[in-house]
Amino acid sequence: MAEGKKTLKEIINKIPQDKRQTLFDGKALDLIKEGTIKWKEESLKEGDRKNWKVTPGTTLGSEIPRNLIYTPLDTPDLDYRRDLGNSGQEPFTRGVHPNMYRGKKFTMRQINGFGGPEDTNKRLKFMLDSGATGLSVIFDLPTTQMYDSDDPISSGQVGTSGVAIDSTRDMEILFDAIPLEEVTVSIVTHFPSNTAILFPMFLAAAEKRGISFDRLGGTVQNDTTMEEVVRSGPEYLPPKDVFRIQCDNNEYIRQNIPRWNFTTFNGYNLREFGTSSVTEIAIAFANAMETLENLSSRGHDIDFIAKRLAFFWSISNDFFDEAARIRAARRLWSRIMKYKFGAKDPRSQWMRCHVQTSGLTLTRQEPLNNIVRASYQALASVLGGAQSLHVSSYDEAYAVPTEEAALLSLRTQQIIQAETAVTEVVDPLGGSYYVEALTDEIEKRIIDELSQIEAQGGYVKAIERGWLHRKVATYFQTEQAKMESGEIPIVGLNCYKSGRKEAPIDVFSYPEEAEKRQLDKLARLKDERDSKKAQRALKTLEDACKSDTNIVPYSLECARAGCSEGEIFKVFKSAYGLWNPPEVF
């Protein structure tokens, strides 16, 4: 680590300023200033002058006040080479690849999962046949919360909200006949703990098909914020242990599955739960920085580790704020990697991201309006230069998307990519006085929030102490009240209400029998497997959990030996004990 002991602010403020070349010369700025003062007096009405700055009320927005008009006076120090650069050049504000979407189109990756692995396998094939260029799989409630389908706590919930996976056998069915060597798969495990269980099952399934690990490409989520702060659940492991599992996953995957993005630092779900667009990035960056410090203390070279990091952002309604935010995050991450961590490989400085349009902005009232919302959000993401995209479906306030709604989300992406020509030109908003000023302000605010986390001892400490839980709860209580009062306008809900009876939309219904199928398969598995071998694997895993060795190879042995998810989670609970998260109500 190059500058480990200095605070982030000190590091950023100390970036060498020599050879600085600002775009606007002082004399021109003086003249613009003079002209603008005159223009304000002569051309603007009193009210416009008084309301020069307005803070837009938008769902999950940054709450940055906006001027009536932006001019060079709002970015007087803009230095093209230092602050922007061309695409593929430091600090990567304009994009990570020189030719951006001309070279590599954004991946159209819609999330899928429902019923048993047999049901979701069919949907995955349908999406691929319809032109999807990546896959993304989400797990059902029991699988996400790490209980087996036959656990009494899972009753009635098998296959809801995602796909049910109990063992390696289910993973084999889930990806049956899907070319894992060709298509990248996002395995949305959410938590470090279930990543350490489910990803080894995926590996064991690939192994059985004879696919070597170096041919697999994709990502897992593996995010401590998700496990400890965002979700509601019955049992939690302590934050420091969850963070250790997160880093174990990172280390194992980086060393053994070279094409795999070992973590998607998840801002999305935290933001959807309740944080501003700025906090979303600050928390994910804080987690990423602490992870890099941990892996670097394990002796890994920062450039080896950093090149497989990815981020996941939510994209909401404040159009220019969203596009500017992705640019700001790219620039700041590049600076952090270069000046805090001393990364040498330019690739280590890339802030690559998957984005998903905001679920919280979708309304149940007049659901077709959601198609319009998601389209604008998707466009903002593409103008911001995201690598991969999920467009939320219009029926999600009712249930998981129907096949028709899922297809429409994919079509939304295809229309942007094929028909609008926005992908032909790199960073089309770059150079806009407004967007550059917003980008600067957002970057500054992320640094401020990162400094607050740093001041209390870092990311894990901020969770242990309940700071993050309280911050989120305060935010969403206030925000939800604004959504009710109309201070945040929502068409069809708190303004422009039609009052007419709405035509019913088709709503997805879960496949019946998924629960029974899972129970039958689990019973068969436990009957057929070498039970001594399974017990031995679980015991060895527990020993690893209690030592400081990486646990993933042992969890992989459990997956190979046919252990179930619930059995492995029991090992974690026994090794680490349970944690009571701070109460926020």
Add this chain to the structure above:
Amino acid sequence: MMKKTIKVLLAKLGLDIHNRGVLFVAKNLRDAGMEVIYIGNSTPQQIINSAIQEDADVVGVSSLGGAHLILGEKLISLAKKEHIKEDRIYLMGGAVPEEDMKKLERAGFDAIFTSGAASKEIVSSIENLVKEL
């Protein structure tokens, strides 16, 4: 005679992960003068046990994960079994399709609130339902 404070037991139904909605409702009910107990993720049996133990007037469950029907019906049947169905109010909030709302009402829920329901509406609905008990 002083008006009795309404006692509300709130829970996440089963393993559902989303709790922004139920925490917002909890705060608003408390701000409206009700006594609110939030027990987090719980099985139908755990919820019924708590309702008895706490002697709650209102039992409200939140479900956005798709398991509302099976677990909701289970909750009501357990309430009947324990003879606490008729003297209490049962509410559900969450992502529930129209058709399932009807089924849940038929099963015995007194009111269902979906996305976009205003907290004032929830408060007044509870006050009216409790009056009619």
